[in-house]
Amino acid sequence: MPFQSTLPFDAAADVADALARLLDVPTRAGHWDELRDATGALRAPWRRFFGLLGVDGVAGLEPAAAAIARQIRDNDITYNVYADNGEPRPWALDLLPFIVDENEWATIERGVAQRARLLEALIADIYGAQTVLARGLLPAALVFGHPGYLRPMKGCLPPGGRYLQIVAVDLARGPAGEWTVMGHRTQAPSGLGYALENRLIVSSLFAQPFRALGVQRLAPSYSQLIATLAQAARTTMTDDERQARAGSPHIALLSPGPFSETYFEHAFLSRYLGLTLVEGSDLTVRGDKLYLKTLAGLERVHGLLRRLDDSFCDPVELRAESSIGVPGLLEVMRAGNVVVSNAPGAGVVESAALHGFLPKIAEALFGEPLALPSVASWWCGEAAVREDAFARLTDAWLAPTWAGLPHPASSDMPPGLAAGPQRLADWRARIEQAPDAFTIQAPLPYSCAPRYEDGTLSHRPCALRVYAIAGASGSWHVLPGAFTRMAGDRQTSVSMQSGGSSVDTWVLSSRPGSTFSLLPTPMKPGDFAYRRRTVSSRAAENLFWAGRYSERAENSVRLARLILGSLDSHDSEEMLATLVELAARFELIGAAEPAARPTRHAFERALVAGLHEHSGTASIGRIIASQARACGEIRARLSNDHWRTILAARNDFRDALHALSLVPPSNARGEEAGQGERYDSYDRVALMNALETLAMQLSAISGAQGDRMVRDEAWRLLFAGRHIERVIGMTTLLRVVADAGVLATPAGFDLLLQLFDSTLTYRSLYPGRLEVPALIDLVVVDPTNPRGLYGVYERLAKKLDEIAAAAGGAVRRPFGEAMPPVSSLPTLERLCSTDAAGRYATLAALCDELASHVAAASNEISSRYFSHADNPLAARLST
Structure with missing residues (x-):
């Protein structure tokens, strides 16, 4: 196989020899080869990559692949697949990046920005004047019959005037090398977090080629996203809030929760972007405003980056059975008091049927053709179009018109792209039963990207998800990279659920990197006063x-x-x-x-x-x-x-x-x-x-909990949790050993010392002696023993009152007043006394009493700070 490089001839030949030693599985027939051209020579970006990698780098691909697997395991990067019975699946990341040169990316960037601008205008029109429908550019049935068209959003103009802040465009390269749009994602586009995590891992393994090739950075795009959300969310703030928060709105990331398939991404993005990670149950609506339940009470939320599908956002006005949405959220939006990104209802433009109508819509709205073509599509809701598709095609993809939402008239939904091309004749009768639910798309063999595994270079079909981020004054910024996915073994379309994998995407550039900053203006010392961490x-x-x-x-x-x-x-x-x-x-x-x-x-x-x-x-x-x-x-x-x-x-x-x-x-x-x-x-x-x-x-x-965490009111809760559990554990140990009658035996004595982690301390204080009073003094009464029961109990009571003071809110009886002070607890003399049967009855009663107190405190903590609900057990602390 020919290999060309800018390296000296001998070095280039050595790298070519190293590559030749890898088992190379040929690219599938009829697919564009991303690695090599028609002559078998490496394409220019790959020549540069392997040339920079060198012989040692090629020889080190196997250890590098193992390093990726270790990082994924160590960082707990997962992807929840529902078929796996709730068990998270380790994230699948390939070693080799997907490389796009500068000129080619310019075409993609222009086309994706245009698509984002077009979809924003189309959504604004659908929920506004509806001129596109009136002019016949889009069938009314395709909009009003769409289950994703949200009638409560009609006439609702979001704060800042934009419905979309993120648009994802799925691209695939056809057999002739042309980039084709396969789909749009506008509800809650996934992949941004995984794309960034992929970059952090792969770029560290190929640090020298990454720098030398001038790969564009991703971070400025994420800063742009936060700046856009913050700019819109500021319009919902009152003057007092702007002053109290130095103009910084409270933005949260709304997740369906840990059972969502992409929950790792939600948690990762919230950390990276500095957003509060919330679920629907964390939020509440009061007086047409959105609030987060926090340790200190309710705190206003001005913006939401949502990861819920449209219909689940508000069980009051949308799907009543939704347990992951926020009741009343749409009313808050209509009142102009929260920015939700993207606005609910945006999913209506994800329809596969839209591809056939977008060219004329673009001409009508912007007077320009689409820079990137769409996959050839026929919406079966129009009889003439449907017959044209049957006449043109024998095999085709059958895509659901409703983007994953079942249509009431259809009991037999289209199989989707993941199922591969279908024989149209076999589906004709079912299509005619519910034609508007079906969209026919011409098959497109995806280009194949190189994949390294076990000393082998294979080639798998791949697709890029490219993101456009809304900027100022209607502009769009395209993230210089993508969430690229590869098909699984023997698969023709990409699907992470079906065994596919992901790839870091490198966009090469000869220009210096962006210096975009998240902060609009430099902050002054006084601006930090409000920045107390919100603890949901x-x-x-x-x-x-x-x-x-x-x-x-x-x-x-x-x-x-x-x-x-x-x-x-x-x-x-x-x-x-x-x-x-x-x-x-x-x-x-x-x-x-x-x-x-x-x-x-x-x-x-x-x-x-x-x-x-x-x-x-x-x-x-x-x-x-x-x-x-x-x-x-x-x-x-x-x-x-x-x-x-x-x-x-x-x-x-x-x-x-x-x-x-x-x-x-x-x-x-x-x-x-x-x-x-x-x-x-x-x-x-x-x-x-x-x-x-x-x-x-x-x-x-x-x-680490004691030495490496910020010691705020939230840390005090962690401390309280440990000490509640410690009291419960210690009282259980003492109760069992005392009831068993082995406290005074050598074996029971030694058992208790070991379980209280106090053996060395006791032996240093009382060498060679087995004295029950000394044992009880050390594990119960001694305030200097970190596992002494009285000391743990006393520290817990103080910490609970500190939590209550820091949280503020309604005045309630301090925890400490409902928990008897240590001075009122039995003395050492009483604890050492036994009854007629030789039982340590006072010690046993003490264990029961303290366990009861901390259990009540635990329940009160839950009702007071977690559920914000009255609890019958709270009467003990509030009366």
Whole structure:
């Protein structure tokens, strides 16, 4: 294969030899080859890329691909596919970029900006004067019959006068090298976050070629987006708000939630753009204004970057069954009190049928032809057009006219582009039953881009999603890159759900990069006064539970290590009942196990079987997975090292259990025949090592929580969560050991010290002595012990009152007044006393009382700050 380069001849030949050693699968017949021209020579951008990469770079492609997989795993980049039963799928990112030269990009840029301008004008007309319909440029049935046409939006002019701030245009290159528009995305275009994450990863692996080729930066486009949203949102602010917030509106990103397929992108974009990540339940409408429920009460929201489809935005006026929208949102929009990007109703122009009408609309509105052609399309709602398509084509794509929304008259929807070309004759009868629901499109073989995998260069069909961002005075800025997707193995069209992958897109340039700034004017010292972090109620709840899960994980791991390490000791039979009871109380085994009084072997088997996150118990695996999910919601508050440690704890423990074959197959139901045997012959030493590693990682997480997080009112909630869980854990441990009657035995004594992480402290204070009063003093009364029960309880009460003071709002009885002070709790002398049966009754009663107090406090925190609802349990604190 010929290889040309600007490198010296010998160097170019060496690179060509290195490429030749890769197994090269030919491009599919009839598809444009993005890598090579008709002679087999590398196209100019790829010659430069591989020339800069050099022989060592070509030889290092395999380690680079492995590095991508590690980064995706370490950064927890996921894509939720509904067919995967809720399990997030690791993001699929290819190693090699998709390269577009400067001249070619100029054509794309001009065409995409024109499309965005045209779609904005068309939406404004559809929901405004409707002159396009009156002039017959667009069939009325295609608009009014569209389920995505939102009648409540008729006549609603958004603040700032624009319906669209982001437009995505899907492009594919045909067999002759021509770029063709395949679709438009105007509701809530996805991919912006993934495109940026792809860039961060791939550009770091190819840093030298990235710089030398002058690849255009993406960051200015994201700054442009925020500037555009902020400019429009400022028009909804009152004079007092402008002064209090130094002219900076509150903008949030509205997500369907963690079960959305692109939720990772929502969280990533909110962090990168500095927006508050919210769900519909986080927002409320009061007096025709939109508010966010926060730790300090309700806070006005001036702008929303939404990631909900149109019909789900407002259950009052749109889909009544929507549980992810905001009741009353459209009324706030009509009042001009919030900017929603993009405006609901924009999905009407996503229709595949629109392709056939856009050329004449462009001529009528702008007096100019389309710079980029659309895929040849025929809307079957017009009989003559439908017959023309049948006469022209034997095979074609059958696209739904309604862009994913079912039409009431059609029970047999078009299969869509992902299904590939269909024989029209087979579909004729069904098309004639509901013709307006079908749009016929001519097949277009997508160009094939190079893909490296396992020492092989293959070539897959690809498509680009290019984004236009609204600018000032009606202008449009095109992001100099794209969210490029490749088809899966043996697929003809691109689909991430069907096994496709994504590619970083490099747009080459000879010009210096943009210096666009997000800040319209330099900020002055006084402008920072308002910039107290907004803590949404959901973020506060996740902080609280992050603290609880962290403490719960440490307690569970410590207990599991102690149990597994003591099963072979000489006193294991004596302590077996106590260990079983502790394991059951901490839900490391099923609730039925203690009643059955299992043998030591059966107990060990149940404990090991319950470690993984799908075991059906509140397992260690489930706790650390829940911790990762809660922390993912507050990612912006965590340092990179903190977040990576959380992910490493979850991922490493998962991997360890899989390596030890302690996770049953995903299709196994319960303990089917042969499934339980895996727990009889496991490697206990390896498992103990995995638990030890996890314990160290959890300690690092605890340290990061105390040392690397901003100590505001939200952090206090994390602190409170940890201490509530610590009180519950410690009282449970004390209660079980005291009730079992082993507190005064050497084994029980040692057990409690280990579980309270106080063994070394006790031995240094009382070497060689086994004294119950000294034990109770250290683990209950001593205020200097970080795991002393009284000290933990007292610090918790103080922190709860600090949270209440910082949050403000209605005056309510302080938490501390409903929680008895430490001075009123039993003294050491009383705690050490026993009844006639030898039970430590006062100690047991103390455990019950403190557990009850912190449980009530936890419920009050939830009702006061998370749900903002009255709670019967609050009466205890408010009367």
